[in-house]
Amino acid sequence: MLVVGGGITGLAAAYTLVTDPRAKCLGVACTVIESEPRLGGKLRTERIDGCLVEHGPDSFLATKPWAAELCRALGIGDRLIPTLPGRAVYVASRGRLHPLPDGLTFGVPTRLRSLLGTKLLSPLEKLRVAADLVLPRRRDDSDESLGGLLRRRLGDAVVRRVAGPLLGGIYAGDPDQLSARATFPLLPQWEASHRSLVLAALDRRRQAASTPNEPMFLSLAGGVGELVEHLRAALAGVTLLTGRTVVHLARRRHGGQGYHVRLDDGQTLDADAVVLTVPAFAAAALLAPLSRPVVAALRTIPYVSTAAVTLAYDRDRIRHPLDGHGFVVARDEPLAIVACTWLSSKWPHRAPPNRALLRCYLGAAGREAVVDEPDERLVALARADLAKTMGIDAAPRFAVVARWPKAMPQYPPGHLERLQAMEAGLASLPGLALAGAGYRGIGIPDCIRQGTEAARRVLDNLAGRVPQATWL
Numbered sequence: 001m002l003v004v005g006g007g008i009t010g011l012a013a014a015y016t017l018v019t020d021p022r023a024k025c026l027g028v029a030c031t032v033i034e035s036e037p038r039l040g041g042k043l044r045t046e047r048i049d050g051c052l053v054e055h056g057p058d059s060f061l062a063t064k065p066w067a068a069e070l071c072r073a074l075g076i077g078d079r080l081i082p083t084l085p086g087r088a089v090y091v092a093s094r095g096r097l098h099p100l101p102d103g104l105t106f107g108v109p110t111r112l113r114s115l116l117g118t119k120l121l122s123p124l125e126k127l128r129v130a131a132d133l134v135l136p137r138r139r140d141d142s143d144e145s146l147g148g149l150l151r152r153r154l155g156d157a158v159v160r161r162v163a164g165p166l167l168g169g170i171y172a173g174d175p176d177q178l179s180a181r182a183t184f185p186l187l188p189q190w191e192a193s194h195r196s197l198v199l200a201a202l203d204r205r206r207q208a209a210s211t212p213n214e215p216m217f218l219s220l221a222g223g224v225g226e227l228v229e230h231l232r233a234a235l236a237g238v239t240l241l242t243g244r245t246v247v248h249l250a251r252r253r254h255g256g257q258g259y260h261v262r263l264d265d266g267q268t269l270d271a272d273a274v275v276l277t278v279p280a281f282a283a284a285a286l287l288a289p290l291s292r293p294v295v296a297a298l299r300t301i302p303y304v305s306t307a308a309v310t311l312a313y314d315r316d317r318i319r320h321p322l323d324g325h326g327f328v329v330a331r332d333e334p335l336a337i338v339a340c341t342w343l344s345s346k347w348p349h350r351a352p353p354n355r356a357l358l359r360c361y362l363g364a365a366g367r368e369a370v371v372d373e374p375d376e377r378l379v380a381l382a383r384a385d386l387a388k389t390m391g392i393d394a395a396p397r398f399a400v401v402a403r404w405p406k407a408m409p410q411y412p413p414g415h416l417e418r419l420q421a422m423e424a425g426l427a428s429l430p431g432l433a434l435a436g437a438g439y440r441g442i443g444i445p446d447c448i449r450q451g452t453e454a455a456r457r458v459l460d461n462l463a464g465r466v467p468q469a470t471w472l
């Protein structure tokens with residue numbers, strides 16, 4: 001059994017392939033092939049000068065249970081940490097930082113007083129939000145963009161200054177180019193069930209009030225890299241080929257079941273089943289000789305480049321109180337950065353008490369050119385924007401640039417329908433499964449779920465229980 005790609009999806013797939021009780025009965029031998037010299041893909045944690053620096057993700061959503069469950073299965077449940085409580089998130093808009101209104105649920109305001117009090121929206125724009133209470137339901141059943149749905153219900157200002165930066169930011173995407181159904185399925189469901197997003201969000205808040213106050217995000221005390229280290233340790237029986245790239249994939253010759261793979265160093269491998277967890281564009285290149293419909297669907301998934309600049313300061317050189325988790329940037333604000341996380345205020349023990357650790361994000365859909373600028377330029381842009389928004393003029397003690405070319409998959413409207421077409425195409429490739437951020441959720445928990453499900457499908461397939469189902 002081959003797992004191509006050693007990011008979190010591939011590692012979760014390999015972990016399932018060795019821990020699922022059926023694997024032993026079937027005598028499954030598993031090999032993971034990863035292009036980079038290290039495992040983990042986007043998950044990469046480094047310790048610098050007493051600070052925990054995340055190059056990629058720094059946390060995961062607690063409401064999607066698969067990451068926390070995997071941590072517990074690996075014996076590191078006690079290392080899970082929630083974000084520090086009660087901290088605000090700000091929006092950089094019209095030259096200053098405004099706290100986001102309290103009680104936002106998926107970007108939808110639910111607290112009248114907080115909505116009335118915010119300076120993020122003008123009185124007319126607030127009135128436009130209230131129109132959601134009376135506007136009729138959409139008749140058309142086709143997939144709509146996230147921006148389109150929010151604008152139709154709550155007005156353009158909410159898209160530009162509240163929900164757009166907050167929700168679109170998770171994908172480094174343009175809300176007008178993202179499918180509402182594929183990214184935030186609850187929003188179109190709310191309109192279908194309640195007509196008004198505000199009423200539906202209020203309903204959800206009422207229900208949530210009866211359950212204990214769970215944290216929204218979790219991380220690990222040693223950073224998300226700890227998850228990769230423990231997965232690696234749990235894959236003792238698995239062959240891990242790092243620094244090797246799969247360059248060719250074919251069906252086994254002479255009508256045999258399974259696949260034949262060639263690596264960049266010329267080595268060839270045969271396997272009964274393959275789980276492809278590489279980005280969709282890399283999967284498209286490998287599947288080009290095997291299935292035209294699958295490749296056509298894969299090529300509709302665009303990827304956006306981003307960069308993260310982490311800056312460590314002496315705490316006493318920053319006058320700003322850092323009384324929150326950070327800020328997102330309104331879409332029309334003339335800044336190079338699109339968001340900034342105040343890591344040392346968001347998480348315990350990310351930096352010594354006398355340091356402040358901030359991380360700025362650059363690049364996003366429509367703003368990718370900046371990612372090609374040299375490191376010094378990215379640091380200079382981040383520093384200039386921190387001076388404008390937070391008044392920070394001190395020099396950082398250190399700055400780390402993490403560049404992520406073609407890293408964030410975008411789910412355009414119609415994404416889920418195209419995945420269905422892909423599923424149909426994959427039926428002609430038994431024992432081959434696709435999983436990863438490009439398909440059904442880009443966050444760490446969704447990647448773990450997809451990797452796990454893909455491995456289980458492949459095991460089902462090998463066990464002869466579901467001969468045709470190869471899609472996760």
Ligand SMILES: Cc1cc2nc3c(=O)[nH]c(=O)nc-3n(C[C@H](O)[C@H](O)[C@H](O)COP(=O)(O)OP(=O)(O)OC[C@H]3O[C@@H](n4cnc5c(N)ncnc54)[C@H](O)[C@@H]3O)c2cc1C
Nearest residue numbers: 005007008009035041042056057058246436437442443444
């Ligand atoms: C800056 C940044 C911040 C983020 N923040 C968060 C966050 O806070 N929380 C969250 O939940 N998510 C976050 N994400 C998203 C999340 O990290 C990713 O979506 C997820 O890690 C993707 O995992 P993956 O295994 O599907 O893909 P990847 O991590 O991309 O792994 C795929 C692997 O395949 C390898 N590969 C490619 N082609 C080949 C080949 N031909 N042969 C062999 N190997 C190959 C690649 O080298 C790569 O390691 C963030 C992403 C970025 C870039």
